[in-house]
Structure formats: structure tokens, C-alpha cells
Amino acid sequence: MQSEKILSVASSSKSTVPKSKKKQNVIDRERAILNILAKIDRSKEVDLCYVLDCSMGSYIAAAKKCILQVTEHIKNTNPCIKVRIGFCGYRDYRDNPKIEIFDFTNSFEKFQQNLAKVTAIGGGDAPEDVFGGLNSAITRLSWNDCTRVLLHIGDCPPHGRRFTNLLDDYPNGDPNGLTAESVLEKMKSEKILYFFGKITEYTDEMIRIFHSIIGDFPVFDLEGGDPTQLINKFIKATTSSIISSVSLASTIGSRVGDVYSSRQKIFTDPKVPDWSTLSSQTGEILNYHILKSLDELKDQRFFGKEKLYTRKFSFKIAPRLFSTGVEKRAYFATSAINRPSETMVMKKYIQIISDDIFKKYLEAIEISAVANYLSKKFNLIAKTKKISPVNFLRAKLVRLIINNRTNYYILEEELCGAEFKRFNTNSGIITLSRPTLEAFSHFTYEHTKGYLVVCDLQGIELKDQFLLTDPAIHCADNSRFGHTNLGQEGIARCFLANHKCNEICKKLGLELVSN
Numbered sequence: 278m279q280s281e282k283i284l285s286v287a288s289s290s291k292s293t294v295p296k297s298k299k300k301q302n303v304i305d306r307e308r309a310i311l312n313i314l315a316k317i318d319r320s321k322e323v324d325l326c327y328v329l330d331c332s333m334g335s336y337i338a339a340a341k342k343c344i345l346q347v348t349e350h351i352k353n354t355n356p357c358i359k360v361r362i363g364f365c366g367y368r369d370y371r372d373n374p375k376i377e378i379f380d381f382t383n384s385f386e387k388f389q390q391n392l393a394k395v396t397a398i399g400g401g402d403a404p405e406d407v408f409g410g411l412n413s414a415i416t417r418l419s420w421n422d423c424t425r426v427l428l429h430i431g432d433c434p435p436h437g438r439r440f441t442n443l444l445d446d447y448p449n450g451d452p453n454g455l456t457a458e459s460v461l462e463k464m465k466s467e468k469i470l471y472f473f474g475k476i477t478e479y480t481d482e483m484i485r486i487f488h489s490i491i492g493d494f495p496v497f498d499l500e501g502g503d504p505t506q507l508i509n510k511f512i513k514a515t516t517s518s519i520i521s522s523v524s525l526a527s528t529i530g531s532r533v534g535d536v537y538s539s540r541q542k543i544f545t546d547p548k549v550p551d552w553s554t555l556s557s558q559t560g561e562i563l564n565y566h567i568l569k570s571l572d573e574l575k576d577q578r579f580f581g582k583e584k585l586y587t588r589k590f591s592f593k594i595a596p597r598l599f600s601t602g603v604e605k606r607a608y609f610a611t612s613a614i615n616r617p618s619e620t621m622v623m624k625k626y627i628q629i630i631s632d633d634i635f636k637k638y639l640e641a642i643e644i645s646a647v648a649n650y651l652s653k654k655f656n657l658i659a660k661t662k663k664i665s666p667v668n669f670l671r672a673k674l675v676r677l678i679i680n681n682r683t684n685y686y687i688l689e690e691e692l693c694g695a696e697f698k699r700f701n702t703n704s705g706i707i708t709l710s711r712p713t714l715e716a717f718s719h720f721t722y723e724h725t726k727g728y729l730v731v732c733d734l735q736g737i738e739l740k741d742q743f744l745l746t747d748p749a750i751h752c753a754d755n756s757r758f759g760h761t762n763l764g765q766e767g768i769a770r771c772f773l774a775n776h777k778c779n780e781i782c783k784k785l786g787l788e789l790v791s792n
Contacts, residue, residue, distance in 0.1 A: 367410025
């Protein structure tokens, strides 16, 4: 086993920041947090517009019938989200009316009454005035400055040989001059997130072209069936569109303009490389010792640079990333000495707007250490209550020199054996409801006596445990845990305001959270 040593830190590295500067830093951070929270609050207000091909009577009926169930689901899982619903129905150029618009309303009874007026008519050739419908939804509805969602549902493509070989009265495309590029770029500039409900394969080429213009977007299977099945599909598509859009907008936070760029596909290679073809590299692993008490958790001195231990690390890393997120890119790796067949993951931050890159990576392993400590405390109680344990991968820091430049990575075991899922976000949105995980976040708040809450829970769900990675922490001390820590206000507005105590909270004897 390679020897471990305490990382030496020169005395000059100790903080010499004047008190006045520290005070100003605190004030600046509090202002930044309030600004981020204001944008997050705005992201939880949603304008959802259905854009429907009005030749499909069963789909109009499904949209009308599903909306109350959708709002009930949102209210039960994410009461902080407020939704307005609008509608744009389109037909073909010769139909009358060609376009039907119902502006946004928060009265779902009114929305249902409006849809009851829509008559399913159509005929002639197969393509429809898709661009007229989308353009009307973008330009004629009164969109608020909030999360904007457009759920387009259709069974036929737009006019033009570019999109279809079906019988087409307008083979040269839209007679009004609208194009996929002009309409979708307008949608993108208005920060309206696009989702599509697919009914037939006739729209496959349209989907491919749309992807090439605005990047990736979700496509839901809305192929018919019995009415109940169709309504259930509508409910799933609608709730997924709302939750994923709010999650995306609130995660991006102050960078709302990046909503569409975050959907752009980045080339990834999901295959583990042939390690025998790659040369090994040598660096060092740095980490903190395992926390033993709540006092250590709250004491920043425990996480000083002088407390790090280090050991040599020889490894191989894949030349191409296999996955990417909002903040990090992930590469397969393996030890060049110990168990070389074991696959690990090395993560690198995409962009760090800071002069202190080292600090950013230290924050990541500090968050990991705290989450691991609290999960062990949770699991001790959970075991006696027959509640599934919650475990976190233990993150380590890798440092190495390449071409005279210091490089850093986060090192973890590989998550495998199940689909990777995101269960909630640091903005408080529950993306996939799991009572055990919501109770775990509640436990971290109560166990630390309101000092912090562990959130942004993501990973895999196995039969006997949740295995998670890359959490975030909101903490009363907003100088810790990086820019995703939104302080005391983050605890109040991103966790307490949206948490609903469940049966697991009751089993654990946690104090009821009042919203």
C-alpha cells in the first residue's frame, strides 16, 4: 500500500485577507444569492402552451381531460411551481379557422371550457400548417418573463419536400414564407423550450431537422390507444415537460440565456477504452479524513489545506469523455497498479470563473465528506426502521502536472447496475419523487440543527439502496460549499418551502416542516 502523508502548506498560504475585505465578500455573496434566488423564483412560474394539430379530436379531448390531474400532481410534488396554460391549434391553409388561440390562464376550468369549443376538422393532403401554428404560439400569446414551455403534438409534418414524400399541395413549402429555421430561431430567442409529442413516423424527418436547428429536445410517445391510455400519456408528457423545464431553468440560474446551449449535444464515447493501448500517468490523490462528529463538520478548520492527506496515484484515463453535465465532464479511468480492471470515473469542471481552481475542487471533496458523514448517521436509524439506506460515492481529488501545468480531477467509483436518475435539484424542484430521499434531505436539516441541508440528489436506485453522487449543500454559512450553496435563504426557499413531510419522515420521527 502506498504511503500517506500530510499535505504541507506554506505559511504564506494562510489567509491574510483584511477583515474589511472579508466583510465586503460576505455582503457581495449575500447580494449574489438574493439575485440567484429571485431568478430561481421566476423559473418556478411556468407558461405552458399546447400546440396541437386540430384535425385530431381524441388528442384535443385528452389535453382537456388531463390538465386537472397534471395540476394536482404538480401541487402534490412541487407546490412552489405555479402554472398558466395556453393553447394554439392549427389546421391547414385552406381550413377555417386556420389557427385558434386561447391565451394563458391560471383557471384550468376556463382552459377546459376553451378547448370544448375547438372542433376537429381537416382533410385534403397529409401535411399541415405546422409553422403557422408554432409561429402563432410564439408571437401571439402573452408570455410572461418566466419558464416558457411549448408542447407540440402532431401526427403530420409541415409542407415541403424537405419534410415529406406524402401527397402535398404545397411541395415547395410554406406559402407564407415561414421556414423551420425562422420559426425555431425565433422560439430560441424568446427562450421558449420545445417538446414534441410523436404520434406517427411521418414526423420523423421533421424531428431530425428540428434537432439540427435547435439541438436536442425530448420527444414523447403519444401514439393512440384507448382513451384512458392516451390521457395517461398526456399527463406524463405534460408533467415531464414542466418539471424538466423548471429544473433546467432553475439549475442554470443566472445563466438563463444558456438554456438552449445546455441542450446542444456534445460528442461522447460511452465505451470503456482498451486500457492496454493507453499509457499510464502519475499524480497524487488528496482527500480529507473521515468526519467523526457534528462539531468537526461545522468546524471549517477541519477542512483546511493543511488537513489534507495525499498519496501517489498511477492511473490511465480515457481520451474522450463519456458523459457531461451542467458543470462537469466525466471520463473513464482505471488504476495502473491496483486492480487495473476496475473502472473508475474522473470528472473535470467545464469552466471555473475563479482564480483559485484548487479551491473549487476542494469544495467538491468537502461536500462529499459531509454528505457521506450524514448518510451514515441516517442509515444507522434507517436500518432499525427498515428504510432503504442512502449512500454516496466518496469523492477524492487527483492532482497531476501535464506540460508544466497543474491539472485537477474528481475521482470516484463508477456508478453501474441501474439507470442514472436525478431525483431533485438544489433549487428545490423534485424531478423524481422518492420519499426516502426527501426524508434524507429533511434529516440532514434536523440532524445539523438547521445548519445545512443536503440536496441535488442524483445517482442510481438499486433494490437495496440509493447510491448517489455530486450532491449540493445549502448552509447557514454561505462561504462554504461553493456557488451552489445559497445560504440560509436557500434552505428556507429551496427546501423548507417545497418540502412535504411523508411517511418516511414520520418513521424517522422528524419534526413536521411547515411550509
